[in-house]
Amino acid sequence: xxxxxxxxxxxxxxxxxxxxxxxxxxxxxxxxxxxxxxxxxxxxxxxxxxxxxxxxxxxxxxxxxxxxxxxxxxxxxxxxxxxxxxxxxxxxxxxxxxxxxxxxxxxxxxxxxxxxxxxxxxxxxxxxxxxxxxxxxxxxxxxxxxxxxxxxxxxxxxxxxxxxxxxxxxxxxxxxxxxxxxxxxxxxxxxxxxxxxxxxxxxxxxxxxxxxxxxxxxxxxxxxxxxxxxxxxxxxxxxxxxxxxxxxxxxxxxxxxxxxxxxxxxxxxxxxxxxxxxxxxxxxxxxxxxxxxxxxxxxxxxxxxxxxxxxxxxxxxxxxxxxxxxxxxxxxxxxxxxxx
Ligand code: FAD
Ligand code: NAP
Numbered sequence: 001x002x003x004x005x006x007x008x009x010x011x012x013x014x015x016x017x018x019x020x021x022x023x024x025x026x027x028x029x030x031x032x033x034x035x036x037x038x039x040x041x042x043x044x045x046x047x048x049x050x051x052x053x054x055x056x057x058x059x060x061x062x063x064x065x066x067x068x069x070x071x072x073x074x075x076x077x078x079x080x081x082x083x084x085x086x087x088x089x090x091x092x093x094x095x096x097x098x099x100x101x102x103x104x105x106x107x108x109x110x111x112x113x114x115x116x117x118x119x120x121x122x123x124x125x126x127x128x129x130x131x132x133x134x135x136x137x138x139x140x141x142x143x144x145x146x147x148x149x150x151x152x153x154x155x156x157x158x159x160x161x162x163x164x165x166x167x168x169x170x171x172x173x174x175x176x177x178x179x180x181x182x183x184x185x186x187x188x189x190x191x192x193x194x195x196x197x198x199x200x201x202x203x204x205x206x207x208x209x210x211x212x213x214x215x216x217x218x219x220x221x222x223x224x225x226x227x228x229x230x231x232x233x234x235x236x237x238x239x240x241x242x243x244x245x246x247x248x249x250x251x252x253x254x255x256x257x258x259x260x261x262x263x264x265x266x267x268x269x270x271x272x273x274x275x276x277x278x279x280x281x282x283x284x285x286x287x288x289x290x291x292x293x294x295x296x297x298x299x300x301x302x303x304x305x306x307x308x309x310x311x312x313x314x315x316x317x318x319x320x321x322x323x324x325x326x327x328x329x330x331x332x333x334x335x336x337x338x339x340x
Contacts, residue, residue, distance in 0.1 A: 002026055002036050010067065014054035015116060016301050016310070017233030022049075022067040029071045029091075031151070034144040034177055037068060041146075048174050049336050052090070052118035056125060056235055056333045058307045064337065070120050072179055075100070084108075084185040085139065090120025090178050094127075102215045107189030108137045110211040111198075113218040116229060116236070120178040124168045125332070126161045130218060131194040135161035139184045143176040151179070164240055164332055173334075197221055225295045233301030234292065235333040238314060239272045242327045252325060272329055273297035275321050289313045307335070 008025035011017060024046070028034065041048060047065030051057075074089040075097070084106050088097050094117050098109040111132040115122075123141050127134045138156045145152050154176070160167040168176055191214050193199050201217040202209060227234050244252070249268035253259050256278065260271035276282065276296040283293040288305035290313070292298040299310055318329045 002033055002040055004040070004066070008067070010051075010054065010059065010063070013051060013069065014057050014059050015229035015233060016058060016235055016305075016307070017229070017303075018059050018061070018301070018305070018307055020059035020061060020063055022063045024066040025069070026066060027069050027071050028177075029073075031072065031144075031179060034151075034179070035149060037177075038144075038146050038149050041066070047337065050120075050174060050177060052121035053093075053116055055116040055229065056121065058235065058310060058333055058335045060307055060335075060337055068177075070118065070177065070179075072120070074180075079187070082187045082189075084187060086183045086185055087142075087180055088119045088183065089180050090118060092119045093117075094119055094122055098215070101183075101185055102211050105211065106185040106187060107191070107211050108183065108185035110214040111192055111218060113215045114222045119181055123159060123161070123166055123178060123181065125164045126166050128164065130198055131192045133161070133163075135159070135166075137183050137185065139182040141176075141178055142180040142182070143178050146175055146177065169334070227292055227294075227298060227300055232292075233303075233305070234298050237272070237297040237332050238299040239276075239297060239317075239329040240332045241269050241272045242275075242329060243267045243269050244327060248326070270325075270327065275325055275327060275329075276317060279317075279320050279324055281317055281320070286313050291317070311335075311339075 004024050004026045006024055008022045010020040010022055014020060028037065049063060049067045051067050051069040071091040072089040073091050075092065076087040078085045086101060095114050097119055098113050101109045111130040112127060115127050115129060122134050135156055140156060141154045141159055143152055143154060160171060191209055193202065198217055201221055202213060205213050243264055245267055249261060260274040261268045273296045276291065281291045282296040284291045287309060288302045289309045290300050290302060292300050299313060314331060321327055321329050
């Protein structure tokens, strides 16, 4: 049975802490509710927002239609030799699931510690941190396909993963309701220490390094730089890192020898946080919104801000970065309802 409520406040369900109100709201706790949900939406057509932990969303004050929060729980493990197949239901907490896998001594998820939100949202923007992306650890995504009104399974290659993007984010949003992830981990393996900050944090740690060492180092670094959404509303990185041509990169490097950039095939990835900091925005405050003092990529709500205020600040930053560096910044979180 679907229990649809009306006029539900979602202030506690979005990490920016916006005072958003859902016209209709339902919690999905069992798989059997998904065909019912689809039947309901076909009978009463209306916009749908799938909600996990709300940590990658900019919500308007009034949300038309139905918000369905995915609360499916459960975990299954099968171990074959060194290979571990961990299946997690979509409503499980991501960080707790990473911690569980590290507690078992498994390799694979340690770099993705302390990312807020649910398991089900993790493939949507192919979460990534410290040189690891979710798609590298994923065998398949279990979904309910709304178009076919059927449960199915998409192999990783079918999900069109790229940098902070996937089939679920930009190609077919709201078509697939992610119900579970099948992750491939390992009881033995190698650690990814490619990021300088991680190497520095572990420089004094005695070998052999384990997934737990990396997990704890990632948690330490993140706690020192990133605002806790429970204390200061935010959605993590507000902008994606831009990619520029080799020529453009060479020109920037000439003007700004300390530019932070990384080769990315024939192009170069620029650290968006560096551009924003270099332009003088770090720590800037405009009423109830601002740019975080320890991490220029994070826009924050000091309390009582609306998404319009955040968008106004973000637009000013985008215009300034375009003017100074001829680089277009794109926002990473999703606006709902969308702005166009
Ligand atoms: P929500 O914000 O609820 O939803 C995000 C999107 O997924 C929406 O489009 C929603 O409709 C869709 N969705 C949610 N559940 C489902 C489902 N079951 N099926 C289909 N679609 C669904 N991201 C990174 O990649 N790397 C980081 O290091 C990182 N660090 C962060 C740090 C902070 C402090 C914060 C606040 C955010 C950070 N993020 C990071 C962004 C965010 O945590 C991730 O994108 C996370 O996966 C969002 O999970 P969520 O459950 O909160 O999703
Ligand atoms: P950082 O370590 O200070 O690095 C700054 C930027 O340089 C990052 O954006 C990162 O790109 C890039 N970078 C650093 N070392 C690199 C290397 N060896 N190879 C390629 N690129 C490199 O970044 P931070 O802000 O403290 O964040 C640490 C990690 O957590 C990053 O991976 C970041 O993406 C992730 N994070 C994401 C969010 C989010 O909401 N999406 C929020 C907080 C942190 P990448 O971003 O491509 O990794």
